[in-house]
Amino acid sequence: MASPVTITADECRLAPKVLLHDHLDGGLRPSTVLDLARRQGYDALPADTADDLAEWFATAADSGSLERYLETFAHTVAVMQSAGALERVARECVEDLHADGVVYAEVRFAPELHLEAGLSLDEVVVAVLRGFASGEEAAAASGRPIIVRCLVTAMRHAARSREIAELAVRFRGRGVVGFDIAGAEAGNPPSRHLDAFEYLRGECSHFTIHAGEAFGLPSIHEAVAFCGTDRLGHGVRVIDDIVLPAGAAPTDPSFGGAKLGRVADYVRDKRIPLELCPSSNVQTGAVASLADHPFNILAKLRFRVTVNTDNRLMSNTTMSREFMVLHQQFGYGWADFERFTVNAMKSAFLPFDERLRLIDEVIKPGFAVLMG
Ligand SMILES: O=c1[nH]cnc2c1ncn2[C@H]1C[C@H](O)[C@@H](CO)O1
Numbered sequence: 455m456a457s458p459v460t461i462t463a464d465e466c467r468l469a470p471k472v473l474l475h476d477h478l479d480g481g482l483r484p485s486t487v488l489d490l491a492r493r494q495g496y497d498a499l500p501a502d503t504a505d506d507l508a509e510w511f512a513t514a515a516d517s518g519s520l521e522r523y524l525e526t527f528a529h530t531v532a533v534m535q536s537a538g539a540l541e542r543v544a545r546e547c548v549e550d551l552h553a554d555g556v557v558y559a560e561v562r563f564a565p566e567l568h569l570e571a572g573l574s575l576d577e578v579v580v581a582v583l584r585g586f587a588s589g590e591e592a593a594a595a596s597g598r599p600i601i602v603r604c605l606v607t608a609m610r611h612a613a614r615s616r617e618i619a620e621l622a623v624r625f626r627g628r629g630v631v632g633f634d635i636a637g638a639e640a641g642n643p644p645s646r647h648l649d650a651f652e653y654l655r656g657e658c659s660h661f662t663i664h665a666g667e668a669f670g671l672p673s674i675h676e677a678v679a680f681c682g683t684d685r686l687g688h689g690v691r692v693i694d695d696i697v698l699p700a701g702a703a704p705t706d707p708s709f710g711g712a713k714l715g716r717v718a719d720y721v722r723d724k725r726i727p728l729e730l731c732p733s734s735n736v737q738t739g740a741v742a743s744l745a746d747h748p749f750n751i752l753a754k755l756r757f758r759v760t761v762n763t764d765n766r767l768m769s770n771t772t773m774s775r776e777f778m779v780l781h782q783q784f785g786y787g788w789a790d791f792e793r794f795t796v797n798a799m800k801s802a803f804l805p806f807d808e809r810l811r812l813i814d815e816v817i818k819p820g821f822a823v824l825m826g
């Protein structure tokens with residue numbers, strides 16, 4: 455389906471965007487990785503200019519395997535071990551999202567990966583929140599505010615999820631709005647961390663789970679049915695539980711004859727948001743190509759789809775670029791992007807009244823301008 459309008463990259467930057475799935479350690483500026491490495495004496499970087507490093511990350515991450523994709527994080531995590539480095543990376547993250555026209559973001563990272571130089575979990579979170587606050591202040595002073603909140607991630611192959619869940623609750627109301635698990639999915643099912651999820655549910659706290667990315671439907675089933683997740687990180691393989699009408703093309707405007715299995719039905723009925731990350735999903739092999747991405751099918755079937763970056767450095771992307779990619783691939787126009795953005799804002803872990811305010815005062819007026 456061709457879009458009735460042609461959308462440009464500049465216009466995408468102007469759109470008020472909402473980002474729910476972005477990793478702090480996957481979004482560093484290449485120049486900052488180099489600078490921090492020099493200052494800290496880290497000499498294992500695979501390139502020594504910002505351009506070469508950017509290209510190295512994008513190429514190495516473009517592996518078709520989540521495990522190999524994740525290996526690239528060794529270099530970013532290595533230079534994020536001091537309070538000063540964490541604060542700088544967090545502040546620059548807000549600056550970059552703000553420059554890209556993001557109005558609300560939830561940025562996640564795994565505090566347990568930043569303890570090598572002796573920081574405590576709490577000190578790590580404090581440093582990151584300080585960086586976010588300083589980025590927000592600068593944005594507010596520019597007259598175009600951005601709100602950035604933090605999700606703390608536990609690594610699914612490790613055994614600290616309960617401790618990290620307690621960290622999320624301890625920092626609730628101070629900038630942390632939820633919890634996540636990430637890392638290599640195969641062999642590390644969400645149910646390994648049931649204790650953390652039960653604790654969070656008892657605390658009326660929010661969480662999302664990376665599921666249905668490298669591993670299929672069983673992982674999504676566990677995340678929604680056993681763990682009770684609020685959202686799905688990716689969740690892209692929910693498509694494996696959907697049978698399309700014979701001969702349906704990915705751009706088919708109607709999938710009325712689609713047959714949903716029990717898991718897909720549950721995800722859609724409960725309006726469980728899918729944090730889809732088109733470019734990253736191709737790099738990790740979650741989908742074979744952008745043309746094969748089920749984004750459009752899921753959107754047409756009225757799943758609660760949202761657009762996300764995952765790792766801006768590894769995928770050499772931004773929210774605007776993900777919008778452009780979807781526009782070029784599926785012909786989406788502003789009404790579609792407004793719907794995906796409202797989907798994201800409704801699904802955020804921010805208090806309800808603040809979500810409504812952003813929808814009514816920022817997102818809808820912003821898209822109204824673009825729609826002329
Ligand atoms: O897409 C992903 N799937 C699973 N784990 C991921 C993904 N992107 C980043 N991570 C991991 C690597 C990071 O070090 C960690 C915390 O941000 O989360």
Ligand SMILES: [Zn+2]
Pocket residue numbers: 475477636664687764
């Ligand atoms: Zn992710």
